[in-house]
Amino acid sequence: MDNCIFCKIVKGEIPSTRIYEDDICIATLDINPAAMGHTLIIPKEHHNDITDNTDEALLGHLFKVASIVGERQKERLSADGFNVLQNNGTAAGQSVMHLHIHVIPRYDNDGVIGLWKPLEPSMEEIAAMGEKLS
Numbered sequence: 001m002d003n004c005i006f007c008k009i010v011k012g013e014i015p016s017t018r019i020y021e022d023d024i025c026i027a028t029l030d031i032n033p034a035a036m037g038h039t040l041i042i043p044k045e046h047h048n049d050i051t052d053n054t055d056e057a058l059l060g061h062l063f064k065v066a067s068i069v070g071e072r073q074k075e076r077l078s079a080d081g082f083n084v085l086q087n088n089g090t091a092a093g094q095s096v097m098h099l100h101i102h103v104i105p106r107y108d109n110d111g112v113i114g115l116w117k118p119l120e121p122s123m124e125e126i127a128a129m130g131e132k133l134s
């Protein structure tokens with residue numbers, strides 16, 4: 001897609017540091033990492049987000065690659081764990097409108113706090129929400 005920064009990365013029109021590539025996706029280092037080694041899994045085909053004309057095979061593949069990258073972060077960077085994150089829509093923090101998955105190495109006591117402040121709804125409120133979303 002014209003003017004999509006990740007399509008340009010996939011095509012090699014702008015530089016990136018690829019650490020993995022196959023027929024379906026690339027994995028490249030984020031230029032503003034949350035931690036060193038922060039990697040983006042980017043499908044070669046353009047999809048705006050996870051709901052945009054995606055299928056099980058594509059999404060399954062992207063998450064499989066995310067798991068491979070996360071394992072690599074543990075083995076080669078001595079990460080204690082890793083986050084797999086995926087943002088959809090500007091409200092959710094998506095800034096590049098080409099589907100991608102973040103894989104971020106984490107360390108015990110790295111001081112990074114959670115993304116949200118947990119609510120404390122009643123069991124009735126949880127049940128009502130369950131009805132809405134079932």
Ligand code: AMP
Binds near residue numbers: 086094096
């Ligand atoms: P999101 O906010 O989920 O859309 O994530 C977009 C990510 O892309 C951010 O973490 C940016 O730092 C990263 N990013 C933007 N431009 C580039 C680029 N040219 N190369 C690598 N990462 C990029």
Ligand code: ZN
Binds near residue numbers: 006
């Ligand atoms: Zn794109």
